[in-house]
Amino acid sequence: MEQQQHHQVLVIGGGTAGITVAAILRRRAPDVGVTLVEPSEQHYYQPAFTLVGAGVYPLAKTRRPEASLIPAGVRWVRGAAASFEPDANTVVLQDGQRLRYEHLVVCTGVKLDWNKIEGLADTLGRNGVCSNYSPETVSYTWECVQGLGEGDKVVCTQAPMPFKCPGAPQKIAYLIADRLRRRGILESCSVDFHTHAPAIFGVPYFARALDDVAAGYGMGVHVQQQLVAVDGPSRTATFEYVDEARKGQRHTVPFDLLHVSPPQSPPQVIKDSPLANAGGWVEVDQHTLRHVRHDNVYALGDVASTPNSKTAAAVRKQAPVVVEGILAALAGKPGTRVYDGYASCPLTTSLNRAILAEFIYGGKVTPTLPLKPSKQRWINWWIKLTGLPLMYWHYMLKGHVRFPAHDTEYSEAA
Ligand SMILES: Cc1cc2nc3c(=O)[nH]c(=O)nc-3n(C[C@H](O)[C@H](O)[C@H](O)COP(=O)(O)OP(=O)(O)OC[C@H]3O[C@@H](n4cnc5c(N)ncnc54)[C@H](O)[C@@H]3O)c2cc1C
Incomplete structure (x- = not known):
């Protein structure tokens, strides 16, 4: 018999x-x-996967039992919608349970989508084909990096938007290049970054700085092309151009190490639901994070339709907005708090420096620290390696919401 349960x-x-949100x-x-x-x-603390792939962070430190993170008093239903x-x-679970709710957060x-690239699933984890995007594949990245030698070819790819962490596909390229430099073999090797996007990064202010970082390593940056096929045994990757002039044309490059950022999409259960927009994402207002057709439904994080960069940093700013909206609704009042599109991406430009890219909707640069944001700094590396993991486990996931402001748009003249 079907069970029907009620949840606030x-x-x-x-x-x-x-x-x-629960915390x-x-x-x-x-x-x-x-x-x-x-x-x-x-x-998993996914932001550290970049560091795991570069051999500077143990995978075990990114993982904690889910049970240890469920806030006291929250009921955990171990199942899937x-x-x-x-x-x-109502939400129906895979085991047939029907959960009725007053307010829903998706x-x-x-x-x-590994399977969207021909040949990738067959060779991922072998033949020098690696990816930081999954806990199952990230350790192999480091194995491949350690195996690089004189004259080897490194190819890193960036999927079409949207995908999580817009900087992750290029961060690993810089870290590998720095490893090769420290071993004194960078000059003999090649490191190439192939991206579907028209520029190295979506925010022009940071793109300019990152072009310089790439040039400093002698790295080839190839825009407007996407990975379409991988042949593991022959170690070749095929790219298709996406710009108007060359659309559909293909070219194949050899590699010794291929780091893939896979195409990403909403889970099928979301795509098939009445909550989805035409692209399959949960259709919410980009400021209130409330569903555009269902007042008691919210979405945040990577599955939301909001046009921000999909990052844990964005979640940090979105979660209090969702909670405020729900509590206001429970009190019969309108919610007042809004999300400004904040995202942050510590771009690890070497094994001891990073650029801390922080921005809001419209690509406005909004740094937290009173420092020139385009500069590679050791403090940003420390923030990435030590500060942010601590903040994640002990502050954010514990439901604390006080964070430094990032309200002022940065101007180089300021
Ligand atoms: C390599 C890499 C590097 C990154 N670097 C950074 C970084 O430097 N900075 C940064 O801020 N962010 C970074 N991120 C992105 C960040 O990890 C994500 O944006 C963040 O985890 C999104 O949170 P989320 O809750 O939306 O999704 P997730 O944390 O992925 O959680 C989704 C959860 O939903 C569950 N789920 C799925 N389907 C169902 C279902 N049907 N029913 C119930 N539950 C379900 C899943 O099991 C999962 O636990 C990085 C990510 C990667 C992979």
Whole structure:
């Protein structure tokens, strides 16, 4: 017999966004019942995968048991959503449970589409083909980096937008290049970055600085082309141009190490749901994060339709907005807090320096520190390696919401 259960706030997905929202809710309103649906027993701090792939961070430090992160008082349903019935305020789980809710928060993250690249799934994890994008594949990146020698060819790829962490595909290229430089073999090797985008980075202010970083390593930057096929045994990668002049034309390059950032899309359960927009993402207002057709539904994190960069940093700023909206609705008032599109990307430009790119909607540069943001700094490296992981586990996932302001748009003349 089908079970029907009632939940005051139902959170679907217990990754970065789900745990953060649940934790803030428990702090702000301990009387509000929160249920979280998450199938996985393990939770990963994905931003450190870049460091794992470069051999400067152990994979084990990125992983914690999901049970240890569920905030006290939150009910964890270990399962996965199979369909959404927003007109009936109901989510159906894969095991047939029907969960009724007053308020729904959707944060299922994205799906990695390895199969969209011909030959990739067959060779990933072998033949020098690696990716920092999954805990299953990231350790092999470091294995490949260690195996590089004189004259080897490194090829790093960036998928079409949207995908999580817009800097991750190029961060690993810089870290590999710095490893080769420290071993004294960079000059004999080649490091190439191929991106679907028209520029190295979406925010022009940082793109200029990153072009210089790439040039400093002698790195080839190839824009407007996407990886379409990989032949592992013959170690070749095929790219297709996406610009008007060369659209559809293909070219093939050899590699000794191929780092792939896979195409990404919303999970099928979201695409198939009435919550999705034409692209399959949960269709919410980009400021309130409230669904455009269903007032009691919110989405945040990677699965939301908002046009920000998909990062944990964005979640940090989105989660208090969602909680505020829900608590206001429970009190019968309109929500007042809005999300400004904040995202942050510590671009690891070497093994001891990073550029801390922080920006909001419209590509406006909004640094937290009173320092020129385009400069590679050791302090930013420390923030990436030590500060942000500490902040993630002990502050953000514990539901604390006070963070330094980033309200002022940066101007070089200032
Ligand atoms: C290599 C890499 C580098 C990155 N670097 C950075 C960085 O430097 N800075 C930064 O801020 N961000 C970075 N990120 C991005 C950051 O990790 C994500 O943006 C963030 O984790 C998004 O949180 P989320 O909760 O939306 O998704 P996730 O944390 O991925 O969580 C989604 C959860 O939903 C669950 N789920 C899926 N389907 C269902 C279902 N049907 N029912 C229930 N639950 C479901 C999943 O099991 C998962 O636990 C990086 C990511 C990667 C991969």
